Amino acid sequence: MRRAALLAVLAALALAAPARGESTITMSGSVVTQALVADLAYFYRHDVRDPPRFSLTGGVTATGIADVRNGIVDGGMAARALGPGDPPGLVLTRIARSGLCLVTNRANPVPGITRAQVQDIVAGRVTTWGQVPGSRRTDPIVPVGRDPTTGSAQVFQSIFVDPATPSLFRPITLPTDLAVRDFIAQTPAALGYVDLALTGPLHVLAFDGVGCTRATIRTGAYPGARPLGIVTRGRPRGALARFLRWTRTSRVARRVIATRYLPG
């Protein structure tokens, strides 16, 4: 039996905005950006007078953007640039430049991969490590990725995959870059992509002979660069605007960003 819904008949009332303290900055979204923002927030709170509170909730870029659009949070933590598929009226304030690195398990230290090889893997023409020069493995490649709505997946698709490449590759999709990192660290035959700051326990592949490092991102040699930043409805305002200005102007903030990324 299907439950019939009852119709409400009384006069419409305005939807109240969620209660929020004046001095709390609320943000949700990418956990990669969250780790950076949390560190910046800590130093900001020790660097200014009467600092605001921060309430940060991790997720993915898309949920951060949806939460901003719905007015649940002040800022959405994003790990990609805004695109035409995003709701109108949003503004991305960049904090840092990062990169999306192609990675394998450390037990499979393939020196590098070419654009042509990436197309072959995505198109399903190459399915085992035995077909990848430089790998000592022969077992099937275990592709790992993120769902197509996430910042990482969109950056991977737009930068590493040619539009003409048929997508026959069915990666295991995981909820966050952290989960991808942990899965690849535990799976010798895995191939995937993670944020530059999360490559510690993994082997990083050079792409077309160019390593994924801060130096190659700075020079523009590495093509997989992406911005990390905060999405707002319109230009940032109030306490959030002051925080974002501090991330661009403070020497402390630049030092924090430089521990793993490049300034935005």
Next chain:
Amino acid sequence: MLRAVAVAAALVGVSAVPAGAQAPQPVRLAAASDCRQNPNCAPGFKRVYDFDPSASLVRLKVADAGVQALDDGLAEVAVVFSSNPQLSRPDILPLRDDGHMITPDHVVPIVRSSMLRRYGPALRRRLNAASRILTTLQLRGLNQQVIDGRLPEAVAGEFVDSNALGGEPARTRRGPRIVIGFQDFAENETLAHLYASGLRGAGFRVAVRDTGGLRPAAVSAMRRGRIDMWPGYSGSLLGYLGGTSLRRSLARIGAEPLALAPAQDRNGFAMKIDVARRLGISKLSDLARFFPAVTRSAARPARATVRAAADARQGEQWAVAPGSVLDLPGAWELSRGAGVTVAVVDSGAKIDHPDLAPNIWTNFDEVPGNGVDDDRNGFVDDVHGVDFTTGAPGQDLTDGNGHGTHVAGIIAAAANGVGVVGVAPKAKVMVVKVLDAQLAGTTVGVAAAIRYAAANGARIINLSLRGTVPDPRLNEAIAAAAAANVLVVVGAGNDARDIDTQPVYPASIAAPNLVSVAATIPQDGRAIADFSNFGQLTVQLAAPGDAILSTSNTGGWIDESGTSMASPMVAGVAALMLGANPRLSAADLRALLLQNAVRAPLKVAAGYVDALRSVVAASTAVDGGAAQAPRLRVLNATAKGDHTDVQAAVVGSTAAVRRYVVRLDGRPAARLTARASPFKLTLRRRGHRVAIQALDASGRVLARAQRAVGAVGSGKSGASGGAQIGA
């Protein structure tokens, strides 16, 4: 000092298994270089387990890189510290210390004696205060944050701030700068910054420095005067220095141990699960088969695996079957929702149903049927819940329709061999009746029900109901539930429409503690039912909601369909997550549900809910709330007769809260010791405004809140009216 997170292992010197080993297959042990001397490593194995692994050691240069040695295939067994969150990885098996070899190893600040004399008791007090707040679970949480990309300095500083030991000091103390060293691994760096932040908060001048090595480097730096303190580990430091007293051993290098932290970082031993299974190893004594014997220990019987028997009609429940979209059987290995109360705000429930009776919530502070509000929560005889459909003082929870009984069974039908099994078969159901037999109710009644549930111990509220008229009182009640750390799960409605553009309530309310749910169909559970509402911005999750077998108000079982059935699936999964990790905040619970939903081309924001992934994530999640400074909320304040009843909640870190001071109309009314949140109190006079402050041990105000006192009669005043709402 800012440093990049360094967790990479540096491994040197892989030794070969000796040709004469008795082991049927070579097994290598990855451990730090001190294993041959550490009583919790090789000497311990010889003493307790009668074997010697020394000839098969793989030496780790970075102390806690054991898991990476396992990942790299460089060893089959590795030392892994007990505070390492990687021990919770699903492919890692910590080996049981069945012979009780491993000794305690508490975090302890080691301080230069001359520095203690220079600054007197103030330095000792401050460091001891910082040690006192650190438990093993918290240390593990701090480590996880660093593994996830945070800076040790910021992670440690936040922890100290949230426990009221940080902040800007009123004055800087005169005297020499205190140099804190750390051993060359991330946890020790975090601990060094933790003590540094605590000292800075008390006005000491501090610098933090890498000693460039492990324990020997720290001891050498102390001996040579390059550092004034470092965070040590009591048991292994004593093992390294030798002797029977850490105090006497440290006196030889001019240092002194202060109070031990509750946090321990003991040696543990772990394997990859597949390797352990292949070799038949689950405990340390099993390793005796693979290393040269000192004297052999007796074999022990393997532990039996116990599995719960299935309920009689479980085979008809497609949503809970192995391999279904919910992935429940795996999640049940980790949690069954024990200790979690879920409020079913609906049409009541058949509380004596054989599948529900074991799991109906009981308010033990209320005496049944005596017509008295025994627990002074504003409601008479609310033993199993409240009936908001009438203004009468008593509670009639009977379900005249069957909707609430069905929803309750989906969440928590008992695993008792009878009928069906709920998603969280050990959770408790609080029955809050807001819909009559025709499934009609009001938004004001639902708002009152949410407040009741939040104030009386529910951690999750299920709302399988909807209306089309927004009511700010509903928003306010959901915000109050957020203040009490309660997650609200809502059915998206059955109008087959996009509620991003045509909203329904409460599903379309934007709140950080609210999740709305669409329904999926039984074919593979991965497509949205044709009747279900959807919305890529406002509907977060999808879950099974078509042809769902659950409890009936006749005492039997019945199939029903609707988002009313999908919402309790998610409420049940949330109960499993809280059962695995009760310290999760409502916001974290929502975030983990969304993060671990399986992405699919569905018209919802996150995807369909996956119980196993969500529960695994919850069980290893960092306690986000503990990193926040405490925040206080007065949930309810009502005057009745000659007294005032108050309900309050504190969220964030409560570790530093020692007492509460309550004022009524500006005059002191009560002083309370720290207690579990939310809490209730009765003030023995009437007033107009109640104010509460949370104070630390020194009397410093950590948080404050106030609220106007309202008047209530039966506890149901103001629970009628508003817009119509139904299921």
